[in-house]
Amino acid sequence: MYYFLDLTGYACPIPLLTTKKAMTDLKKGDSLEVVLNQQSSLTDFELLAKEQGWLCEIQAVENRMIFAIP
Template identity: 40%
Template sequence: MSVNFDITETLDVKGASCPMPVVKTKSAVDDLDEGDVLEVVATDPGSMSDLDGWASGTDGVEMLDQVEEGDVYTHYVRKTE
């Protein structure tokens, strides 16, 4: 899979279950600059809805894409402010 944006940082939350992928993603996004893209790699199937819900309900972040490949779920989040 190829993405059409530059990934600034990758966060590996494989093995973590709800709510840790969201908690760790929020913490990582807080450390980014505006416009940076965080790639989040998870194994919790719930992370698809959890991270999407968090991003849509949180000012300053945008969910760019989510990809499911087998039992790995990859999320791309941009910091917008």
């Protein structure tokens, strides 16, 4: 299943915490797309994905991220 979070109206750490919570609710094969604003650190999201073992595709030009459960 595909999920989408538009977090452009929030400053860190809210987007990071919201994304982490949403990811814990996903099942194998699900994906989550997250849209951020310029205030959010893409590096923090990359680190979170690595720590949790999530696949992460980042399109920094548009500040879009796609996370997937392997």
